[in-house]
Amino acid sequence: MKNVKILCVCGSGAVSSSMVALKIREMLRDRGYNAATMESSPTSAESVLASGGFDAIACVSPVYADFGIPKISALGMLTGMGEEQVINDLVKVLEEKYGK
Numbered sequence: 387m388k389n390v391k392i393l394c395v396c397g398s399g400a401v402s403s404s405m406v407a408l409k410i411r412e413m414l415r416d417r418g419y420n421a422a423t424m425e426s427s428p429t430s431a432e433s434v435l436a437s438g439g440f441d442a443i444a445c446v447s448p449v450y451a452d453f454g455i456p457k458i459s460a461l462g463m464l465t466g467m468g469e470e471q472v473i474n475d476l477v478k479v480l481e482e483k484y485g486k
Contacts, residue, residue, distance in 0.1 A: 387420040390480055391439050394425050394460065396446040406446055406463040413473045419480060442479050444472070 392410055396402035407423035414421040426434045428449050435443075435453050443449060444460035456479045462468025 387415075387418055388480070388484055389420045389422065390414070390441045390484075391422045391424075392476070393431065393434060393440050393443045394423055394446070395428055395431055395443060395449050396425070396464075398427055402446050402464055406444060406460050409463045409469065410444060410460070410473070410476065413469065414476065417473065417477055419477075441483060442476055444476065 392407070392414075394403040394407040394410065396406070403425035407425055411421045411423055424434055424440075428447050431443070431449055432451065432453065435455075440455055442455060443453070443457045444463070445457055446460050446464050449457055458472060458475045458479065460472050462472045
């Protein structure tokens, strides 16, 4: 399994991002990735990202700043509609970085 690190962002950095993080970990595990996730609000994303090593940001709330890593809309993970698309988008980003 490939180890990856994903920042999950929602409005408060608590409930929604935790739910999204859990789903991302489970669904990426099925695709051969061991995903470490952290949760954050948009306003604290910069300080969390400063710890380094993140491969992508999964956003439920808008993140307008450019941190130099891919941002994926993860709203589908919250609504349950479009979960596979979110995972496919994340896998595409990860494959571009690490290869298949």
